[in-house]
Amino acid sequence: MIGKLSVWQATTQRYSRLLPARIALVLVLLVMLVFISLSAVSTGAVSIQRDVVFKVSVDAIAENLHLDYDSGLDYSARCLPGQPCIQRDAALIREIRWPRVIMAGLVGACLAIAGTALQGALRNPLADPSLIGASSGAAVGAVTAILLGVNIGDLLNSDAPALARLTQSLFAFGAALITTFGVFRLARWQGRTDSTTLLLIGLAINTMASAYIGLATFISDIREVNDIVFWTLGSFAEIFWRDVYVVLPFAVLSVVILPFLARQLNLMTLGEAEAQHLGVNAERLRIICVGLAAMTVGVSVAFAGIIGFVGLAVPHLIRFFTGPDHRIVLPASVLTGGILMIAADLWARTVAVPTEVPVGIVTALFGGPVFLVLIILSRRGRG
Amino acid sequence: MTRRLNVRHWLLLVMALSLLALTNIPHHSNAQDGGTTFPITITDATGNEVTIESIDAIASGSGDVTEIIAALGFEDNLVGIDISSTYPEDLLDRIPEIGFARRLSVEPIAAVNPSVFFCTETCSPASVFDQLRTLNIPVVIIPDDSTSGIELPLKKIIMVAAALGAPEQGEALRVKVAREIEWAKTAVANIQEEPTILFLYVRGRTLQLVSGTNTPAYDLINTVGGIDVGAAAGVVGYMALSAEVMLNAYPEYIVMFQGSVDSAGGLDKVKELPGVGDTPAAQNDQILVFDDQFILGMSTRTGLAALALADQVHPSMTWELNVTYPYAYTDATGTEISVESPASVYATDETLLATVQELGFHARVFENHAEVSLIVATQSSDWASLREAGYAVVVVSDDADITEIAAALGVPGRGEALIARKAAN
Numbered sequence: 001m002i003g004k005l006s007v008w009q010a011t012t013q014r015y016s017r018l019l020p021a022r023i024a025l026v027l028v029l030l031v032m033l034v035f036i037s038l039s040a041v042s043t044g045a046v047s048i049q050r051d052v053v054f055k056v057s058v059d060a061i062a063e064n065l066h067l068d069y070d071s072g073l074d075y076s077a078r079c080l081p082g083q084p085c086i087q088r089d090a091a092l093i094r095e096i097r098w099p100r101v102i103m104a105g106l107v108g109a110c111l112a113i114a115g116t117a118l119q120g121a122l123r124n125p126l127a128d129p130s131l132i133g134a135s136s137g138a139a140v141g142a143v144t145a146i147l148l149g150v151n152i153g154d155l156l157n158s159d160a161p162a163l164a165r166l167t168q169s170l171f172a173f174g175a176a177l178i179t180t181f182g183v184f185r186l187a188r189w190q191g192r193t194d195s196t197t198l199l200l201i202g203l204a205i206n207t208m209a210s211a212y213i214g215l216a217t218f219i220s221d222i223r224e225v226n227d228i229v230f231w232t233l234g235s236f237a238e239i240f241w242r243d244v245y246v247v248l249p250f251a252v253l254s255v256v257i258l259p260f261l262a263r264q265l266n267l268m269t270l271g272e273a274e275a276q277h278l279g280v281n282a283e284r285l286r287i288i289c290v291g292l293a294a295m296t297v298g299v300s301v302a303f304a305g306i307i308g309f310v311g312l313a314v315p316h317l318i319r320f321f322t323g324p325d326h327r328i329v330l331p332a333s334v335l336t337g338g339i340l341m342i343a344a345d346l347w348a349r350t351v352a353v354p355t356e357v358p359v360g361i362v363t364a365l366f367g368g369p370v371f372l373v374l375i376i377l378s379r380r381g382r383g
Numbered sequence: 384m385t386r387r388l389n390v391r392h393w394l395l396l397v398m399a400l401s402l403l404a405l406t407n408i409p410h411h412s413n414a415q416d417g418g419t420t421f422p423i424t425i426t427d428a429t430g431n432e433v434t435i436e437s438i439d440a441i442a443s444g445s446g447d448v449t450e451i452i453a454a455l456g457f458e459d460n461l462v463g464i465d466i467s468s469t470y471p472e473d474l475l476d477r478i479p480e481i482g483f484a485r486r487l488s489v490e491p492i493a494a495v496n497p498s499v500f501f502c503t504e505t506c507s508p509a510s511v512f513d514q515l516r517t518l519n520i521p522v523v524i525i526p527d528d529s530t531s532g533i534e535l536p537l538k539k540i541i542m543v544a545a546a547l548g549a550p551e552q553g554e555a556l557r558v559k560v561a562r563e564i565e566w567a568k569t570a571v572a573n574i575q576e577e578p579t580i581l582f583l584y585v586r587g588r589t590l591q592l593v594s595g596t597n598t599p600a601y602d603l604i605n606t607v608g609g610i611d612v613g614a615a616a617g618v619v620g621y622m623a624l625s626a627e628v629m630l631n632a633y634p635e636y637i638v639m640f641q642g643s644v645d646s647a648g649g650l651d652k653v654k655e656l657p658g659v660g661d662t663p664a665a666q667n668d669q670i671l672v673f674d675d676q677f678i679l680g681m682s683t684r685t686g687l688a689a690l691a692l693a694d695q696v697h698p699s700m701t702w703e704l705n706v707t708y709p710y711a712y713t714d715a716t717g718t719e720i721s722v723e724s725p726a727s728v729y730a731t732d733e734t735l736l737a738t739v740q741e742l743g744f745h746a747r748v749f750e751n752h753a754e755v756s757l758i759v760a761t762q763s764s765d766w767a768s769l770r771e772a773g774y775a776v777v778v779v780s781d782d783a784d785i786t787e788i789a790a791a792l793g794v795p796g797r798g799e800a801l802i803a804r805k806a807a808n
Contacts, residue, residue: 045490085496088518095517096489162513218623225590226485226507237488238510354482354491 022328029335033105036339040101040346041093045353048089056090057098095241101342103239104359106251107300108310108341112333113254114293115311116318120265120326121289122195123272128312129297131202132290133179135308136209138301141175142168142231143216146224165238169246169302172231176298179205184290193286233358234305236345243303250299254292255334261285262326269324307360309367310337313374320374423548428504428526435499435521438547442497443468444506445484447536447682448525451543452501454683455552463495469676470684489514501543503527527681529597529620533606536560536685556683559745563686564606566743570693570702571608573803578696580609581634581664582679583624583653585643591624591656593632599679600638607693609636629658636696637664640675671695701796702743710793714778715762722775722793725756731764735779738788742797759791 042053055071062069077086111129118127129135145168152170153163183205187198217228230238264285267275272282297311318332341359344366348359424434441460443449446467452458453471461474463481468474481491484506492500492515500520502512504527512522523546526538537557544553582600584592594600595611595618604611612632613622622628639653647653650670654660664670671692678688694704708724729749730736739746739759749758749769758776760766761783770776777791785805789798 045494047494088493088496088520091518092490092493096493096514162510165510230508238508238514240510240513349488349490354480354488354494355486356488 022331025322025328026331026335029332029339033335033339033342036342036346037101037105040104040342041097043346043350044092044097045350046089046092048093049084052086052089053093056093059090060094060098099241099244100236100239100345103244103247103304104236104341104345105338106244106247107236107304107307108314108337108339108344109334110247110251110254110296110300110337111307111311111341112314112337113258113330114296116315116326116329116333117254117258117261117265117289118293118311119315120268120329121286122198123268124195124199125316126199126312127195129293130206130306130308130311131199132293133183133202133205133209134176134294134297135301135306136206136213137179138172138176138298139231139306140179140209140212141171141173142302142305143213143228144175145171146227146231147216147220162240162242168227168231169243172302173298176301177294179209180290180294180298184287192283229358231301231305232360234307234360234363235348235356235358236304237349237356239303247299247303250296254296257292258289259327259330261288262330265289265326265330266324305358305360307341307363309363309371310341313367313371314340316371316374320378421548423546425523425542425545427522427524427546428528428542429524431522431524433521433523433546435523435546435548437498440496440498441547442481442492442495442500444481444487444492444500444502445525445527446470446676447527447539447680448501448503448543449474450676450680450682450684451540451556452547454556455540455544455547455549457547457549462497463492467676469674470680470682487511489518493518493520499523499546501525501546503539529599532602533564533685533689535599535602535681536564536683539682560683560686562740562745564689565686565741566702567606567686567689567693569741569797569800569804570690570700571697571800572807573701573800574608574697574699576697576699578609578636579612579615579632579634580604580636580638580696581611581613581629581632582638583643583656583659584621584640585647585653585656587646592621593618593624593628594621595619599681603679603685603689603692604638606689607696609696624657626658626661629656630661633662635663635667635669637662637670638678638692639670639672640678641672642675644672700800702800703794703796706793708793712777712791712793714791715780715783715787716766716778718778720775720777722757722777725775726754727756728792729755729758731758731760731766735759735761735783735788738785738801739792741801742785742789742792742794744792759788 038053041057042048042050052073055073058069059071059073073086075087075090114129115127118129118132119125150167151164152167156163183198183202184193186201187193213228213232217225220228264275264280267278267280268282268285275282314333314337315329318329318336322328322332344362345359348357348362351357421438422434422436424432427433438457438460440462441452441457442463443452443461444465446465446469449461449464449468450470452461453474458471461478464474464478466475466480466483479495481495482488484502487502487506487508489511497520500515500522502522503525512524515522525542526535528535531538537560540553540557540560544550544556582594582598582604584594593613595613595616597620601611601614612634616628616631637659644650644653647656653670654665659665673688673691677684678692690704694700709721711719711721713719728739728744728746730739730746731749733748736746736748749755755774758769758774760769760776760778761781762778763781766776766778779787779791785801786795786798789795789801
């Protein structure tokens with residue numbers, strides 16, 4: 001009863017044999033990512049022809065790269081009410097939908113890779129960005145900013161809504177880092193960190209955070225409740241390019257650094273002592289992984305709110321298909337996280353037009369059952 | 384081949400199919416044509432300079448604004464309205480819905496292809512406005528602050544009218560609404576008692592709030608001479624309902640939205656909310672239920688809403704909410720007249736007109752008008768020929784006082800209230 005995929009697991013040392021399969025999987029996922037992105041950009045309350053989407057996108061890229069290319073779309077055509085309008089559709093595609101879809105992809109990738117790194121480094125399949133306090137810490141930061149009414153705009157004499165949201169994002173990011181550091185520091189004893197203690201402390205911190213958010217919801221007025229719902233259930237409805245530019249470097253940093261640690265993470269699966277004997281500095285590995293996870297999750301939550309389940313479920317989903325080799329699980333998680341988040345956001349903004357469902361509800365709604373099925377199937381598989 | 388492998392292939396297939404299915408969600412857009420030429424530039428409530436090229440296709444994100452747009456005669460230009468736009472009643476059946484004022488998103492608004500978008504300062508999230516601006520859709524934000532008091536509807540009307548390039552219609556509507564608000568103030572002028580009133584907002588089991596200062600409810604309750612016991616209990620804005628808060632407030636009247644009562648599951652369920660059942664309001668069946676947008680929309684019907692509330696909380700109010708028609712009146716010429724329900728009321732001169740208007744009639748000065756139903760004339764006017772021409776005419780003496788004019792109009796109680804109001808001023 002050994003399937004092809006399980007053979008991968010058995011032959012982890014033979015890297016060369018794995019390479020074609022890895023490249024193939026990554027390519028397939030890349031194609032799916034491009035496909036779902038284009039579909040997401042073409043779909044919404046405003047219906048836009050797919051060829052228009054494609055031409056506008058190509059024109060935008062050409063314009064930014066100063067290429068001499070023209071798709072032949074007439075952007076100067078006058079817009080009349082009730083008629084398709086290239087000018088407005090182009091703005092919608094370039095300024096609303098692309099940043100939103102890219103942000104969803106980035107956040108999905110961030111959460112998934114953070115989850116994978118944490119589960120590997122802590123040697124615990126339950127590890128999840130929200131369990132080490134990063135998500136709830138970020139939400140606490142944002143909610144505090146809302147309750148205190150702090151706004152950078154006040155210092156700059158401006159009441160632009162963007163500045164209020166930026167203030168909340170900064171609070172969220174800062175609080176995510178502080179909370180994760182606190183959890184990690186509390187779990188550290190005599191120079192080493194015990195994963196179970198870390199997760200238990202994270203759980204305790206989470207309970208306190210949700211109590212605080214509950215309290216905040218209770219004492220705030222209607223308008224603030226709306227803001228708090230955004231932070232606790234997540235949404236990509238208010239994303240602009242400027243937000244994408246902030247998240248991008250953090251996502252790239254994780255995606256570039258973590259695959260270099262894949263081999264060490266693989267050795268960690270043998271057991272911490274065994275990994276130490278094979279030359280892995282387990283403590284340093286944990287610090288790097290937790291630090292990167294806190295950073296990526298913090299910045300994700302800061303702009304999109306808490307979106308549950310992706311960080312926990314995506315690594316499990318990937319391992320179900322590929323086995324536990326981090327050299328494949330890490331890149332596949334990045335792409336799958338992005339694909340699933342873009343799909344979830346697409347559903348969230350189109351299912352209840354003219355209103356939107358918080359994307360965190362969608363990920364839990366669909367992620368929960370899929371996760372259950374995975375757990376049951378993989379237990380049966382193990383016999 | 385093993386069974387496990389098949390399950391995996393199958394799972395992959397399902398996932399791929401569901402991704403495909405997601406991409407084929409249907410959508411539609413709707414708008415209408417027009418051809419007015421503008422551009423108008425105004426400064427809106429947030430201080431932004433907005434240039435409006437055309438008002439052929441108006442989207443409104445808030446019910447109060449929709450009401451004003453319709454009242455100004457631009458109902459047919461509306462191409463999208465939010466779900467709180469419940470007045471005029473049939474709008475939501477005819478015009479595409481673009482979301483809810485407090486939970487807007489950009490795409491449904493863009494989908495109706497508006498040439499201008501209206502919303503208020505309390506619409507959220509505010510980032511939607513930025514998104515609409517990037518789509519070159521001008522956004523006009525109408526004031527909705529908590530400091531304007533009962534005058535707030537007037538500020539809204541002026542700004543909407545300016546943005547629509549219709550300042551004259553705006554001024555006419557402002558005068559009408561301001562006059563109705565004055566009626567409400569007059570109606571409670573001769574009343575000593577100050578009923579204790581609390582506004583309770585309910586959305587199902589999760590959200591139950593009482594209101595205090597800095598809310599439209601506070602302004603309305605003050606206008607009708609009541610005591611807002613939420614504010615008296617120290618509530619600023621809104622506060623979660625608890626038995627303690629409710630019993631601390633201990634209101635004689637509770638004001639609620641029809642939507643709130645429905646979401647609670649009826650008045651009986653409202654009385655089961657913490658503390659509510661123990662208040663005089665619940666025990667004396669004095670929970671007053673009004674249409675959401677009518678009572679606190681702070682729009683074109685605010686004066687009438689205040690009058691309706693005043694009528695409910697002041698059993699001794701003399702101001703007749705509705706005139707009983709037909710009524711008989713023996714006028715200054717000794718003629719007994721039976722006055723039928725007048726579609727419109729006219730007066731023969733400005734002084735007389737002012738009093739008629741203060742007594743709760745949107746009257747005008749008489750100029751040979753075809754559809755006159757009632758003319759109030761002074762003795763020195765040419766009332767005889769008017770009566771000969773077939774008009775219904777009541778004649779009052781040249782130096783008629785408020786009591787006489789009120790009696791001539793069939794509203795003696797309103798007269799009493801107006802006299803008290805003038806004496807107080």
